[in-house]
Structures are given as structure tokens and as C-alpha cells.
Amino acid sequence: MKTIGHWINGKEVAGTSGRFADVFNPATGEVQARVALASKAELDMATDHAAAAQVKWGATNPQRRARVMMEFVRLLNRDMDKLAEVLSSEHGKTIPDAKGDIQRGLEVMEYCIGAPQMLKGEFTDSAGPGIDMYSMRQPLGVAAGITPFNFPAMIPMWKMGPALACGNAFILKPSERDPSVPLMLAELFQEAGLPDGVLQVINGDKESVDAILDNPVIAGIGFVGSTPIAEYIYGRGCSNGKRVQCFGGAKNHMIIMPDADLDQAADALVGAGYGAAGERCMAISVAVPVGDATADALMERLIPRIEKLKVGPYTAGTDVDYGPVVTAAAKANILRLVQSGVDAGAKLVIDGRDFSLQGYEDGFFVGPHLFDHVTPEMEIYRKEIFGPVLSMVRRATYEDALKLAMDNEYGNGTAIYTRDGDTARDFAHRINVGMIGINVPIPVPLAYHTFGGWKKSAFGDLNQHGPDAFRFYTRTKTITARWPSGIKEGASLNFRPMD
Numbered sequence: 137m138k139t140i141g142h143w144i145n146g147k148e149v150a151g152t153s154g155r156f157a158d159v160f161n162p163a164t165g166e167v168q169a170r171v172a173l174a175s176k177a178e179l180d181m182a183t184d185h186a187a188a189a190q191v192k193w194g195a196t197n198p199q200r201r202a203r204v205m206m207e208f209v210r211l212l213n214r215d216m217d218k219l220a221e222v223l224s225s226e227h228g229k230t231i232p233d234a235k236g237d238i239q240r241g242l243e244v245m246e247y248c249i250g251a252p253q254m255l256k257g258e259f260t261d262s263a264g265p266g267i268d269m270y271s272m273r274q275p276l277g278v279a280a281g282i283t284p285f286n287f288p289a290m291i292p293m294w295k296m297g298p299a300l301a302c303g304n305a306f307i308l309k310p311s312e313r314d315p316s317v318p319l320m321l322a323e324l325f326q327e328a329g330l331p332d333g334v335l336q337v338i339n340g341d342k343e344s345v346d347a348i349l350d351n352p353v354i355a356g357i358g359f360v361g362s363t364p365i366a367e368y369i370y371g372r373g374c375s376n377g378k379r380v381q382c383f384g385g386a387k388n389h390m391i392i393m394p395d396a397d398l399d400q401a402a403d404a405l406v407g408a409g410y411g412a413a414g415e416r417c418m419a420i421s422v423a424v425p426v427g428d429a430t431a432d433a434l435m436e437r438l439i440p441r442i443e444k445l446k447v448g449p450y451t452a453g454t455d456v457d458y459g460p461v462v463t464a465a466a467k468a469n470i471l472r473l474v475q476s477g478v479d480a481g482a483k484l485v486i487d488g489r490d491f492s493l494q495g496y497e498d499g500f501f502v503g504p505h506l507f508d509h510v511t512p513e514m515e516i517y518r519k520e521i522f523g524p525v526l527s528m529v530r531r532a533t534y535e536d537a538l539k540l541a542m543d544n545e546y547g548n549g550t551a552i553y554t555r556d557g558d559t560a561r562d563f564a565h566r567i568n569v570g571m572i573g574i575n576v577p578i579p580v581p582l583a584y585h586t587f588g589g590w591k592k593s594a595f596g597d598l599n600q601h602g603p604d605a606f607r608f609y610t611r612t613k614t615i616t617a618r619w620p621s622g623i624k625e626g627a628s629l630n631f632r633p634m635d
């Protein structure tokens with residue numbers, strides 16, 4: 137069986153800890169490889185190599201670094217099909233969805249080609265008599281990224297692109313559930329001209345994450361994953377004096393106003409609720425129609441659309457709408473939550489519990505589920521299910537619907553469907569959520585804007601990609617300079633303006 141190692145100093149190396157995790161093909165349920173789980177000693181060794189390589193990379197001029205990004209983008213396009221195939225085989229998502237995963241990472245790499253512009257400092261001529269003042273952005277040194285299973289190409293690229301473009305060395309600790317694509321990305325970076333040692337990929341679990349959190353050389357950490365782990369990493373990383381940004385889980389609400397185009401809203405809910413088997417942090421998991429008439433009319437449109445969904449393996453090509461969930465444990469958790477919804481009295485309008493696919497009986501497939509009459513105290517409302525389960529929570533008025541979304545502890549994404557500009561504007565201004573769609577179900581910002589949630593969906597004060605990424609992966613230094621000929625007076629003991 138294939139064993140997946142680490143990428144250290146420009147080559148794949150076998151793990152030495154003696155610990156491994158199984159990597160499944162979620163469509164068949166078979167173990168297709170095992171991945172090495174790094175020890176603290178392996179992480180520390182990789183970090184020392186990264187620190188040594190960073191010195192030269194950090195001193196390389198930004199346009200040369202940008203050229204590496206440019207070549208990487210070309211290679212990524214060249215290998216798109218191969219990467220998508222491997223991604224789907226470990227994650228389970230369809231090939232078009234896997235290509236979308238790669239594409240949204242690629243767009244951030246394209247944005248990083250503009251690093252020389254983003255890294256330009258500021259200069260004030262004659263800030264005082266004979267005094268000039270300027271600021272520069274310098275890399276942190278060694279930065280690390282810890283990423284989730286659900287976007288094994290996009291999120292590693294969101295982290296490594298800006299970190300490397302800013303002149304840092306970067307250690308990626310991807311999800312142990314789908315580790316192959318991140319290693320392929322490292323190989324492509326080497327082909328693109330990235331010097332060995334500047335990018336390391338360390339596979340592992342909590343042991344390697346804790347080693348990252350405690351390693352004194354690592355100056356910054358970007359995390360994406362579930363909220364409990366985000367909170368843990370933020371707390372421990374910050375108390376160790378690191379710059380940390382952590383993006384957590386979500387429970388995204390879509391409010392459907394009585395004046396909305398209900399066919400559009402139903403199409404949007406099906407795509408955003410069931411795409412990628414609901415394993416997206418921007419998936420819509422709660423539909424909030426305003427008024428019973430809107431709810432009933434929406435239900436009428438949703439049911440036939442959901443019943444038509446085709447669930448199957450990525451190998452079935454475009455005949456499939458979504459694939460299996462990532463592991464047997466994920467499937468068991470989703471089914472447990474569905475049962476809790478039934479037990480709590482929600483109406484299970486579409487029941488996918490008995491879904492089975494001939495020839496793939498051991499795959500981790502979950503049929504689509506639709507609940508009506510869900511209430512805020514139910515576990516299916518409170519917990520992130522991360523599966524193909526859509527809950528309808530009915531509300532009588534717009535204010536009630538808005539309050540529901542605002543009271544939810546998560547604040548990643550949200551959407552409103554309406555034809556009324558005043559309502560849409562009011563919603564966008566008042567809602568305490570980071571990314572908002574107006575008649576757009578999954579409002580993932582493009583690379584040159586920033587991505588991040590509010591409340592328990594994000595910890596730290598800078599977002600991912602866009603200008604914030606260049607701020608996160610650099611430190612600012614401000615210099616006040618005066619040359620000897622500009623010094624006109626003797627010693628002064630006063631703290632005073634320069635003029």
C-alpha cells in the first residue's frame with residue numbers, strides 16, 4: 137500500500153515517528169494509502185531547515201519571488217486534471233467541484249503575482265526639518281498553516297501563496313484525511329523555481345500541530361478548521377507570542393423574503409445546501425423563509441429539486457451532483473444528528489438515511505435530507521452538521537429572521553433573497569456576519585477581497601487573502617531618518633513635534 141510522507145528540503149521523505157493514519161477512498165470505503173504522522177522532532181527539524189532557507193528567500197527581490205508564483209500558476213493549469221483526480225479520490229467531491237477547489241486557490245496565487253505592488257512601503261518626504269520617514273514590510277520569518285480536509289487545494293494555497301510571496305518560509309500541516317494534493321503542490325513549487333527548504337509540508341495530527349504551536353522559530357500561524365480546534369490553536373499560539381489567525385466552523389442562514397423569486401431561491405438552496413455533500417464552510421444549512429406562505433411555496437419547489445439530486449462516486453463524471461462524505465465517522469455523526477432532529481420533533485420531509493448505492497455499499501454516501509419546523513434550541517440547528525442536511529426554520533417577520541441569524545454563535549456567511557433594495561441594504565448593514573450574499577447563495581469573495589467570518593467563525597483580526605494576507609504575513613517597520621547636514625541644533629530633552 138502507498139505510504140505518504142512529508143516534503144522536507146525539496147523532496148518527499150518517509151516519516152520516522154512510526155505513526156500513520158489511513159487515507160480512504162470515500163466512494164468505496166477502502167483504505168487507499170497511509171499517511172505518516174510527524175513527531176515533534178520531525179516538525180522541529182523541518183522548521184530549522186525552513187529558517188535557514190528563509191534568509192536568502194526573504195532577501196530575494198519581490199519580483200523574482202512573483203515570477204515563481206507566475207510559473208506555479210502555469211504549472212497548476214497544466215496539471216489541473218491530474219490534481220483534480222487525486223483530490224476527488226481522497227476527498228470524494230466531484231471532478232468539476234475539485235477543479236473549482238483548485239481554481240479558487242489558483243486565483244489567490246495569481247493575486248500574489250502582484251506582491252511587489254502590495255509590499256511597497258510608504259514614504260514621507262520632509263516629515264520634519266531634514267527628516268524623512270518611511271515604512272517597510274518585512275516577512276515574519278517562518279510561518280505555518282494548518283488546514284482542513286474540505287478544500288485540500290484551495291486553503292493550502294490561500295496560506296502558502298501570500299506567505300511565500302511576502303518572503304517567508306512556510307510550513308504546511310494539511311489535513312491527514314486528504315494529504316496527497318498538498319504534496320503535489322509542493323512538488324510543483326519546486327518545478328516553478330522555489331528554492332528547496334522554503335516550503336515544507338509536514339503531515340500529521342495533534343502532535344505535529346502542538347509542535348507548531350510551541351516551536352519558538354515559527355512566528356505566525358494561519359489555521360482553518362472547526363471552531364473548537366480554532367479556539368484551542370488561537371489560545372495556545374497567542375500565549376506563545378505568535379501572530380495567529382484562525383477560521384472556524386459555520387451555520388450559514390439564508391433568509392427568503394416573500395417578494396423573492398422563489399424558483400431562484402430554491403435553486404440556490406439546493407446548490408448551496410447539498411453541493412460537496414454540504415462539506416463547505418460557506419454551505420447554507422439553514423433556510424429562513426419569512427411567513428408561512430413563503431415557507432410552503434418554497435417547500436413545494438425544494439422537494440422535487442432535492443429528490444432529483446444524483447449522489448455517486450466522482451468517477452461517474454457529470455452524472456453526479458455530489459459525492460460521499462469524507463469518512464465513516466463523518467457519516468455516522470451526520471446520521472446521529474439527523475436522528476436527534478427527528479427525536480426533537482422536527483419534520484423530516486426528505487429522509488436520506490437509507491441511501492445506498494449499488495456497487496458502492498461500503499462508500500461513505502449520505503442521501504439528501506430536508507427538515508421543516510426546526511427550532512433554535514434543537515441540536516440540528518445549533519451544531520454544524522457538515523453534511524447534506526438543510527433545515528428550514530420558519531419566521532413570521534423579517535426582524536425575527538434577522539434576529540435568528542444574529543443570535544447564532546457562528547458568523548461566517550449568510551444570504552438574503554429579495555427583490556427589495558431597502559431590505560437587502562438593511563440586512564447587509566445590520567447582520568453580524570462576515571460575508572453576505574444578496575441573491576447570491578455562497579458569497580465567497582474573490583482573491584483581491586478578503587475572506588473571513590465573525591463571531592465563533594474567526595479568531596484574530598485579519599482576514600484571509602486580499603490585502604489582509606499581505607499584512608498578516610509581514611511586519612511593519614517605520615524609519616525616521618535625518619542626515620548629519622540636517623541637524624541644526626544641539627541636545628534637546630523635550631518630546632515634541634518634529635516641526
Ligand code: NAD
Pocket residue numbers: 282283284285286287309310311312340341342345346360361362363365366383384385386416417520522548589593
Ligand atoms: P478539523 O478542525 O477537524 O481539522 C483542521 C486541522 O486541525 C487539520 O489539519 C487537523 O489535523 C487539525 N486538528 C484536528 N484535531 C486537532 C486537535 N485536537 N489538535 C490540534 N489539531 C487538530 O476540521 P476539518 O474536519 O478538517 O474541517 C472541517 C471544518 O473546517 C468545518 O468546521 C468547517 O466549517 C471548517 N472550515 C472553515 C473555513 C473557514 O474559512 N471558516 C473553511 C473551510 C473549512
